[in-house]
Structures are given as structure tokens and as C-alpha cells.
Amino acid sequence: MLSISEIFEIFGHTFMMRAMVVGLLVSLCAALLGVNLVLKRYAMIGTGLSHVGFAVMAIAGIIDVAPLTLSLPVVMVTAFILLRLNDSNKINGDSAVALISTSGIAVGVIVVALTTGINLHICNVMFGSIFAMTQADMYFSVVLSIVVIGLFVLFYKQLFAVTYDENFAKATGVKVEIYKSLLAILTAVTVVLGMRMMGALLIASLTLFPALSAMRICKRFLSVVIAAAIIGVVCFFIGMMFSVALDIPPGATVVGVNLIVFMVFSGISLVIRGGTK
């Protein structure tokens, strides 16, 4: 366990500053989009995307391509496919998503086993390597995060309408497919950016936990969105502090903090509901 002054010293380093800037922005993106994903029952899409992202990252590491340049387009295309699968009634949508998601892991593991074997690179892809960020990575992530947040705010009311009642929106002439695709693309970008810090196995939780926690205590959509954003950012910050202080992996620690917040909020909501009845 480090002392407070030692923690602050670490936070002064460049690698830590980069991690915090990107981490906070990506947490914010994930929390905002997560509200729509959870309410639209698209929660599994985040998981599916990150697992496919794992396969792509594994391949990128081997053919020596910058991970972001390869994974961004591939994960975006996957997002489109998952969206179609999730909405289709002909085949079991959720099974199809689970299928793609586990296949992603399998392909990734096979590629790794045939080439380098399980090494540090693969561990980093699975569980995150937030401190290994270059300056270019940081700028790229910051710009993309700001684009995601900007588009979310600009199309907030469309995303609400499509999430709340797709049939009504469609019937009154709203181009539902465009906004659903927008949601999928924004999610894909967020997942790709977030994989770096949280790892392929944990990034989806950044979209789910803040929204679910916020929904325990908030009744209006806007307050759920705002609360989720605050929870996402605060949990990331606290998680990073613990991660540094206890020298445990940041991704898992952030998820751990989110889990505790979720349990506390669930408790509060039980008490409130119990009190009113």
C-alpha cells in the first residue's frame, strides 16, 4: 500500500496523466451510450464487440499493424451485423450475438497459440494496459471521445425516441435505422478505445454498470443519463487510485468499484421502495 503522497507522485507522471485523460473520456462515452444500450436491450452488443475486438487485436499484434487502425473498422462492421442479428426474429438474436462473441475469443486464442503463444501482449489485450499509451494514441482517443460525446448530445432526442419506442418513431416518419446504426457505431468506437485500458474482457462492464446503477435511483431519462455519466467518471477515478495504491490491474479495479456502487445503489433503492409501500 502506497502513501497518499506517493500516489500523488505517480499521478504526476506523463503516462499516468495520459491514462487519466483517456480513461475519464472513455468512461464518460461508455456511461452515456450504456443507458441506451441497456434500455434498448442491446447490452450484449458491447460484449460481442469487445470479444471480436480481442481477435482483431491479437491479429494486429502479429501482422504488426497499429491496433486501432485495424480494430476500428472491423469492430464497426461487426456492430452493424450484431445490430441486425439482435433485431431479427428469424434466428434467435441473443444466441447469435453470444455465438459471435465467443467465436471472437476462440479465433483470437487460436491465432495467438499458432504464433507467439500467450505472452504479455495478449494479457494486455485481455485485461488492459492503460499505462502503455503513446502520445499519438492519446490524441486519437481524445478526438474520437469528443466526437462520440458530441454526437450523443446532438442526437440525444432521436436516441431517446428510438430507445423508448421504436414503433412510434418509425410510424411518425423518423428514420429509425439511421439512429440505431449511429448507436452501434458510437458503441463500436467506444469499445475499441476502451479496450486499451480496460481489456477486451472487461470493457463492456463500463457501459453496463453506470447505467444500471443510475436506473436504481433515477426516474427520468435525463437524470439517468446524467447520473450514469457521473457514476462512470467517478468510479473510474476512484478505481485508478486504488489500482495505484494497491498495485492491482486498473481495469479490474475500476469494474470492482462499479460493482460496489451498483450494490450500494440497489440497497438504497430497496430502502426507498420499501419505505413508500
Add this chain to the structure above:
Amino acid sequence: MAIITCKQAAFAYDGITVIDGLNFEVNNGDYLCIVGENGSGKSTLMKGILGLMRPKSGEITMNEGLLSTQIGYLPQQNSAQKNFPASVTEVVLSGRLNSRGILPFYSKADRKIAHDNMEKLGILPLRKKSFRELSGGQQQRVLLGRALCATKNALLLDEPAAGLDPLVTRELYGTIKSLSADMGITIIMISHDIQAAVEYASHILHLKNKQLFFGTTEDYTQTKTGKLFLGAAEENDVIN
């Protein structure tokens, strides 16, 4: 003036015809009830009117004054909405989306329209409440408010009274009738409730995978089909 005209239209799912021989027109200010048993093609026709489904043959045309962005729609509720965290204002305001288009946020004018519609429907005191905390009747009023925000001309309602108790049902029908009478809004309603349909509607469209009857309510009650269906409904009431 006819705002919707249906000529020899047929609708099919995966090549299987659900309903055909549709010939009717809806005039501005009409109150049309579409009646028929389960699976008779009512909801399919509604999709056709909303432009979500194209007719397999024949045609269904909208008057120029009635674009899809000017139709108010009250769909049947789905289970996901029951637990959706949204305030009454947020739900009602979302009906303005089709007229707001691509512009970000809602304007003051949009908020005023939402406010006025909530007042009209008596749900203004509920505006800050969460939709999921409301009773079934209140929820339908909120969704009706949203539909009104989307239109000045025509409302399409898909079994608005499903799951409501008789008293609340009568109140809701009364409200819909007054929208038709006071504001001149064209009403097209799918209904199981044939008694109420005959009481409130100006026109009846009776379906059973084809068009059994279309005309004024008065004429309908004189036809064999109408008498049978009304009689059957009464018998059911006695049994119930």
C-alpha cells in the same frame, strides 16, 4: 375531402395474404373504427396506413396534406416500456421529434405544444412523474399526449383501451371523442369493443381477412353483419 384512400388493396406476410379487397376512404374529421376478430387483419391494415408495410396489390394513398410526419400514433404498449425510466414530459415531448427533424434539442415552441397537450388531457399535474409509476389509464393518456404532439390532423390508435377497467375506458373514449369533435382531428381506431365503436364512431370498417363492411355507423347497425357482430358481443357480455 378524402385523406386516405384504399383501392382494392391486399396485404401479405411472406407471400401469405392476410387481408384483401380493401376499398374505403377516410375523410377529414371522420371517426373510423376498425373492428373484427383476432387475426382478421386489423393491425396489418394499420401498418399499411402508417406506411410500415406496402400493399401486395392495389393501392393505399395518402392525401398530400397527410405525410407520415403528420400522423399521431398510439401503439399497443410493449413490455420494455413498463420499466423505462422516463418522465411524462419526456415521453410527451418525444412526439415532437418528427416535426423538429435534425435540429438539436427541442424548441420553446415544442415545449409549449407538449405543455398544452398535457393540459388538454388532464395530465399536467403528472408531468414530472415517472411514466412507470402511472396507472394504465394515465399511461394511455400520456401516450395519447405524445401522439397529439406528432399531429394536427390524424390519430391512429391501436386498441387504446386494452387492459383498462370499464370506467377508465369510458373516460378515455370520451377524451378521444372530444378530440375528434372539438379539434376536428381524424380518428382511426382499432377496437375490440364493438359497443363503444358503434356509440362513438362515425364510420365502421369490419374486417375478416377481407372487407365485410365499410360505411357509416348507422348503416352498419342495420346490416346483417353488424347485427350479428353486435348481437354476438352482447351475448358475450351476458356470459361474462
